[in-house]
Amino acid sequence: MPRLPWLDEKQVIFPPIDTALSEPNGLLAAGGNLHPQTILSAYRQGIFPWFSPGEPILWWSPSPRCVLLPSKIHISKSLQKVLRQKRFKITVDRAFPAVMKHCAASRNYTDQTWITPEMYDAYCNLHTLGHAHSIECWQQGELVGGLYGIAIGKVFFGESMFSLVSNASKIALVHLCAQLERWQFQLIDCQVESPHLRSLGASSMGREEFHEQLNKFANPYPTGAESERPTLWKLDGDYNG
CATH class of the missing domain: 3.30.70.3550 (Leucyl/phenylalanyl-tRNA-protein transferase, N-terminal domain)
Incomplete structure (x- = not known):
């Protein structure tokens, strides 16, 4: 190194x-x-x-940085069909630790995870403080997909997602984008580009432009206690999708 x-x-x-x-x-x-x-x-x-x-x-x-504008998510015809079928129940911040554990589980292509016990504890702490959030996708009462990340100002910093059944994480992302658009969020940070993210509408942004976006939308408060004010996430009810 x-x-x-x-x-x-x-x-x-x-x-x-x-x-x-x-x-x-x-x-x-x-x-x-x-x-x-x-x-x-x-x-x-x-x-x-x-x-x-x-x-x-x-x-x-x-x-470059991989980003997704909430209003620009690409919903394929096949995914639109799944949404119309309303197979899943979508919730927010109902099972944050469980979502992280599923995201940390070994994948088919590797037995390693970057979600170490230290990272798990740190982000669960951020969730308790109101900064980290999860979107959960349920089917017949079972958690089958979801994602989590951190909200600062009008930017959502996505961390990881998982699916136990086809399309579950995509459905979670679609509902996240819809909610963020209602809350006038400007950007989702997807960190590193992948074909999967590109298929959902993500694009590349240079470091300088990304930093300018953060200065504008993720640093709305002066330094000090007020800068630590968490975004309030509150739903009128659960979604079906």
């Missing part, structure tokens, strides 16, 4: 994001901590933690 800036565990000050490595893309720093204020500060600057078991905390700011 290339030599990286090592962050102090007690007082985390991130280096400028334009100093991130190009290979591996976006690797910025190591060390620090996963305290709520550290993670929130990182996201506001376009930085997120991502590391495997046995590694130090690694911080990333890749460029």
Whole structure:
């Protein structure tokens, strides 16, 4: 691994994001901590933690950045058909820990996960504080899909999603986008591009433009206690989709 800036565990000050490595893309720093204020500060600057078991905390700011505008999600004809059939019940913040555990479960193509016990505890803590949120997709009373992320200002920072049945995570994302659009959110950060995300309408954004979007929409409050005010997530009721 290339030599990286090592962050102090007690007082985390991130280096400028334009100093991130190009290979591996976006690797910025190591060390620090996963305290709520550290993670929130990182996201506001376009930085997120991502590391495997046995590694130090690694911080990333890749460029280009994969983003999705809530109003621009692509719903294919086949997905439209599933939505009309109303196979699933959609809820918000009803099962955050369970969604994280499903996202951390081993996938068919790997036995590793970046959602370490430390990451699980950190994001569950952020959920308790009102910053991290989940969208759950249920079928016959069973949790079969969902996603989670962090809301800051008018930006939703997506972290991970899972599906136990076909289309479940896509349905969760569709309902998330619809809700975010009603709340006038401007951007969903998808972090790293993939064919799956592109098929759903995600696109690439350069680091400079992404940082400008964060300054405009994810840093609406002055520094201090007010800057830590969580987004209030409240539904009139559950959805069927």
